[in-house]
Amino acid sequence: MLLEAKNVSKVYRARRSSGTVQAVKDASLRARPGEFVAIVGESGSGKSTLARILLDLIPASSGSVELDGVPIEKLKRQGRTRYRSVVQAVLQDPAGSLNPRKRVERAIGEVVRLHGIARSSADVRAKVLEVLELVGMSPAQPFLDRYPHELSGGQRQRVLIARAVALNPQIIVADEAVSALDASVKAGVLRVMAELKERLGVGYVFITHDLPLVKKVADYVYVMKSGEIVEHGPKDKIFSAPEHPYTQTLLAAAPVLKAPKKP
Amino acid sequence: MTTPGAVRSETPLLEVTGLEVFLPTGRDSEIQAVRHVDLVVRDGERVGIVGESGSGKSVTGRAIAGLLPTSPLVRVNGSIRFGGTEMVGAPSSEWDAIRRERVGMIFQDPLTFLNPTMRIGKQVAESIPAARVGRDKRARLAEVHKFLGKAGFENPEQVATSFPHELSGGMRQRVLIAIAIAKLPALILADEPTTALDATVQQRVLSTLDETVAELRTAMILISHDLAVVAGMTDRVYVMYAGRIVEEGPTEQVLEDPQHPYTQALLRSVHSITEPDTELYSIPPSLRRELNAEVDRAS
Numbered sequence: 018m019l020l021e022a023k024n025v026s027k028v029y030r031a032r033r034s035s036g037t038v039q040a041v042k043d044a045s046l047r048a049r050p051g052e053f054v055a056i057v058g059e060s061g062s063g064k065s066t067l068a069r070i071l072l073d074l075i076p077a078s079s080g081s082v083e084l085d086g087v088p089i090e091k092l093k094r095q096g097r098t099r100y101r102s103v104v105q106a107v108l109q110d111p112a113g114s115l116n117p118r119k120r121v122e123r124a125i126g127e128v129v130r131l132h133g134i135a136r137s138s139a140d141v142r143a144k145v146l147e148v149l150e151l152v153g154m155s156p157a158q159p160f161l162d163r164y165p166h167e168l169s170g171g172q173r174q175r176v177l178i179a180r181a182v183a184l185n186p187q188i189i190v191a192d193e194a195v196s197a198l199d200a201s202v203k204a205g206v207l208r209v210m211a212e213l214k215e216r217l218g219v220g221y222v223f224i225t226h227d228l229p230l231v232k233k234v235a236d237y238v239y240v241m242k243s244g245e246i247v248e249h250g251p252k253d254k255i256f257s258a259p260e261h262p263y264t265q266t267l268l269a270a271a272p273v274l275k276a277p278k279k280p
Numbered sequence: 281m282t283t284p285g286a287v288r289s290e291t292p293l294l295e296v297t298g299l300e301v302f303l304p305t306g307r308d309s310e311i312q313a314v315r316h317v318d319l320v321v322r323d324g325e326r327v328g329i330v331g332e333s334g335s336g337k338s339v340t341g342r343a344i345a346g347l348l349p350t351s352p353l354v355r356v357n358g359s360i361r362f363g364g365t366e367m368v369g370a371p372s373s374e375w376d377a378i379r380r381e382r383v384g385m386i387f388q389d390p391l392t393f394l395n396p397t398m399r400i401g402k403q404v405a406e407s408i409p410a411a412r413v414g415r416d417k418r419a420r421l422a423e424v425h426k427f428l429g430k431a432g433f434e435n436p437e438q439v440a441t442s443f444p445h446e447l448s449g450g451m452r453q454r455v456l457i458a459i460a461i462a463k464l465p466a467l468i469l470a471d472e473p474t475t476a477l478d479a480t481v482q483q484r485v486l487s488t489l490d491e492t493v494a495e496l497r498t499a500m501i502l503i504s505h506d507l508a509v510v511a512g513m514t515d516r517v518y519v520m521y522a523g524r525i526v527e528e529g530p531t532e533q534v535l536e537d538p539q540h541p542y543t544q545a546l547l548r549s550v551h552s553i554t555e556p557d558t559e560l561y562s563i564p565p566s567l568r569r570e571l572n573a574e575v576d577r578a579s
Contacts, residue, residue, distance in 0.1 A: 059478035059481075060449070200332075200505075200546065200550040201332065201545070202562065204549045204552050204560040204562040205562030207560050208560040208562065211560070226478055228479065229553060233553055233556065233560075266480055270479040270480040270482070270483045272482070272506070272509060273508055274511055274535065274547075274551070274554065276551045276555050
C-alpha cells in the first residue's frame, strides 16, 4: 500500500484583505505501512493542514492525495469508508478527541461496530479488550468502564491509539500526538507506537515540532517551512547533513539535555 | 534569638517552610496538591522547580505568588515569607503589594495575562511604579521603550502601539518579560514560560529572560516540566513528585548524578527519548506505587 500526496496545495482566503494565504504549497510525500515518516516544522508551517488533507478532513485546493494510485476524490462511497479505516488519525488533544460522556468501551466499540470489524456485543468487547492490551493498558478490563476524565493524559492518548488500531489501519496520521505529554509518558506512548509498527506493520505520518523525538523514532523526514517542503530524506541524512538552512536552524534550536557520561 | 540586624542580612528573599495546599475536588472531598514543601530563594539566585504534570509544581508557584483561588475550600498551611514577612493568611492588599513591587510573573499563556483591548505600551507602563517616574508621561514612555528593548524588541516604539493579537506567540511572551521586569522586581516567577512555543522561538525567549535577569540581578523561580530548559537557566533545582520535593541541589549535580530513585527514573526517560541507542523508558507503575507509598508515609 502507498499513501501519496502529489503536489498538494491549500489556499485560504485571507480574513480581512482580499488576498489569499497559501497554507500548503506544492507538497508531495509518500507513506507506506511499516515506515515511520515524520513531518517537522514550526507553528504556521502548514504541517497540520497537510495532515488534515491527508486524512481527507479538508479538500486540497490543487494536487491530489492518492491511495495506491487512486485519487481519494475519485473514490466511491465504499472506497471512502475503506480509506477512513486504513488511514487513521491520532490528534494532539486527547481530551478533545474523546466524548467526555462515553466510557472507554463505548468510545472504541462504536467505531468497531460502524466499520463492521465486529458485530455482536461479545465480539465488540473482545476487540476492545484486545486493542487496549495492545497499547499496554493491561489488564484492560478495569478500563472499559472509565470515562475520559478518569484517565491520565497518557492513558487517554493510548485509548485514541487503541481506537485507531481497532480498525486495522495501515497508516496512522499522528498530529502532535505526544507533544503535550511528560517525558516518561511520551516514551511509553512512543514505545507502543514502535511495537505496533514491528508487530502489525503499521506505518506513521508523524507530525511534530519535536526534533529530538524525530531523531529517535523516524525513518524518513520531511521538513516544512511556510507551507513548503524544503527538504526531505532518510533520517540519518537529515540529521547528519542537513542541506537547507532552515533545517540547520531547527536542529540547532532543539534543547537537549546531555546525558551524563557513563563511567 | 538573633538581633534584628543579623536577621536582616541572613533573611532570604523568599522562604517557604512546611507549605501544604489542599484543593477541593468535590463538595466533600479534597486532594493535597502540595505536601510539606520547604524552599528557599536568596537574592539574585535562580531556582528551578521540575516535575511532571500533577506534581504540584504549578500550585506551589501559585501559592508563592498568592494566586490560589480565594475560597474557604482552598486550604494553605505552613509559611511563605518574603524578606521575613509572613504571607500565609495575609490580606489580599498585602499580596497585591508584593505582586506590584516585588514579584514579576510570566506564565505559559500570555493571552490570559494580557488585556486584549489595551495597547502593549500602556500595559507595560502600568507595571512601572509611580514612585520611579512620577507623572511625567515622557519619562514613563521612555521607560516603556527601555524595557521592551530589554525584552529583545528592536522596534519598541512600534510594539508599544500594538495590541496583543497583533503579535506572535513568542513576541507576546517577551511582552510578559517586559511587564515582569519593568517593576524591577526582586523575584521573577516564570511558570512554563516557553512550553507553548516552537523550539527556535523558545530559545530566543529563554536567552532574553536569561540576559535580563542577569543584567538586573533579579532572583528567579523557573517552573518547568522540561529538564533541558531548567538545566541551562538555573543554579539550583527542586524536583517534585506527588506534591513533595524529593530532591534538591545544584542543578548540574542533580542532573548529572541524581540521588533519588524518582529523579533517576525521570532522567532516564528523558535521555531515552534523545539518546539514539537506548531503549525508550517510561517510569514503571511498580516504581510509581513505591514512590506514592513513600510520599504517603512521609506525610
